[in-house]
Each structure stands twice: as C-alpha cells, then as structure tokens.
Amino acid sequence: MHGDPVQAFDKAFELAARLAEVMRHALAERDLTPSRAEVIYVLAREGAVMQRALAEALRCTPRHVTGLVDQLQDAGLVERRPHPDDRRATSVALTTKGAATARWITESRHTAASALLGDVPGDDLAAFVRVADLILRQIAP
Amino acid sequence: MHGDPVQAFDKAFELAARLAEVMRHALAERDLTPSRAEVIYVLAREGAVMQRALAEALRCTPRHVTGLVDQLQDAGLVERRPHPDDRRATSVALTTKGAATARWITESRHTAASALLGDVPGDDLAAFVRVADLILRQIAP
C-alpha cells in the first residue's frame, strides 16, 4: 500500500481529529481553549492589537472577539487599553501573566514535538511537511 | 530546514484546523456535521448497530447519540428498529437514502483525495502516512 491518495487523505483527517482533541485537552490544563490560545499567540507575535484586527486574524466575528477578550481579561492574561489614535477602538495586549502563558504554550509545543517526532527520520519529516504544505496551499482561504 | 520536529508538529496542527473547516463546509452541503457523518460512516461499515455501540464508536455519551439519531431520522437517513434480542435496546440502520448519502461521502473522499494529492509523488505520500501513523499511535486513546 505505497502512496495511495485516499489512504493519505483519510489519515490526514484522522490526524486532524485526534490532534484537535489532544490540543483541547492540553490547553484545558490552563483553562484555555483553542480560540483563546490563538488570541494569545497572535498577541505574542504582534504586540498590542485592535479587536477588529483580532477578528480578522481569527476569522471570526467582532462579537466573538469581545467574548474571548472578556474571558482572557477575567483570567488576567490580557488587558484592554484605549487605542492612542482612534477613540472608538480598543487595543488588546498581553499582561505579564499572559506573556508567561505564551511562553508555556511555546515550550509545550517544543516538548510535544520532541516526544512525538523526535525519532522520525529527517527525510520523512521533510516529506510530511511537503505534503502538508501542498494540501494547505490547495485549500487556502 | 530539513526535518525540524517543531515545524512538522505545527504543520500538523495547521493542517488539522484547516481540514476540519473544509470538511465541515463540504458536509454542510448535505446538512451534515462531522458527528452525523461519522454515524453514517459507522452504519455503512457495520450495518445495524445499537445506540450504545454508536456511543462507544463515536466516543460520546449515549445522550448525545439520541440527539444525533433523532436528527438523522428526521432527515430520513437512518431508522430506529427494535432490537431483536433485547427489548430495552434500539437498533439503528441506514435507510436507502442514508446508504446513498454514505456513497456520496465515499465518492467525495475519493474526488477530494485525487484533487489534493493526485500529483504527490508516491514516496512522499508513503512518508506522510508513516509519520501520521506514528503520531496517531503515540497519542492513541
């Protein structure tokens, strides 16, 4: 069974479902959800960001961002600040605790990657990334 | 950047999120959700199945199966029948329309697999499946 597209396709979906489950479970340890974690990830990468920009980054509605930021703010991970140039807008940024959570996420990623993939031959990993990239390009938004 | 575990790990998650989104979108065309589609998939593979067994196959609660079967029954895709040996139990099976939907799912899978992976070299596909299998074994339930 070498290189059957349907087999690889099914495998990708099975992997998708299981990884999502594992990720939800790991994030729950810090009372995070995939969406909340993505907010933290975006803020760690980009610094202070308008809620509107968050909605675009997460591809969700502004209303939903309000809720996510509410939750993260209640948990002390982010803070709202008035936008310096536009008094309608709200700027969101990580708190010290939020930055620590971002580091925890990064470390967990590295730890899990080593545990799951540390023994995989480099050529196989490279092929995996090639195929994944190809799929991602073809289903790009 | 040949064979970085963290890169492959991140790629797997990105792929997971996008494929889930694509699948939800494709299934919505027939008013299906991933869970409802999985019920159909199980029934297509195993024939008539007790609701209790469905709950185990989907790794969800019996209560949730009640709801899923209700929805699929309303849509005319499955039917409930009394279990021949146990009057407490309910047996669920595909209707003719449900069997047709199962075939549509299979065809869609093949079509999408060809479109997304038809041009990928066989060796890369095989490596992709190898890595995916390795990850799946390590995070097995």
Add this chain to the structure above:
DNA sequence: TATTGTTATACTCTATAACTATA
C-alpha cells in the same frame, strides 16, 4: 455615512444527572 465595539438573542455541539423500561 461608515466603522468599532457592545448588548441582546439564538443556534449547534456536547455533557451530567435523574428517570423509565427492561434485563
């Protein structure tokens, strides 16, 4: 008039707990 964010409302997916009918 258009845009930022919020309040109000609702739908879907999923879970726990209590209950009924059977085993």
Add this chain to the structure above:
DNA sequence: TATAGTTATAGAGTATAACAATA
C-alpha cells in the same frame, strides 16, 4: 441490581442584528 435509552437541564462556542460612540 445493572443496563439501554430518554427527558431535563446546562455550558461552551459561534453567529446575526440592533445600537452606541466616534470617525
């Protein structure tokens, strides 16, 4: 007493629409 399924209830995630303040 234990099991199969259902009713009742609840919580998370997400969406649309109407509205406030500001641009």
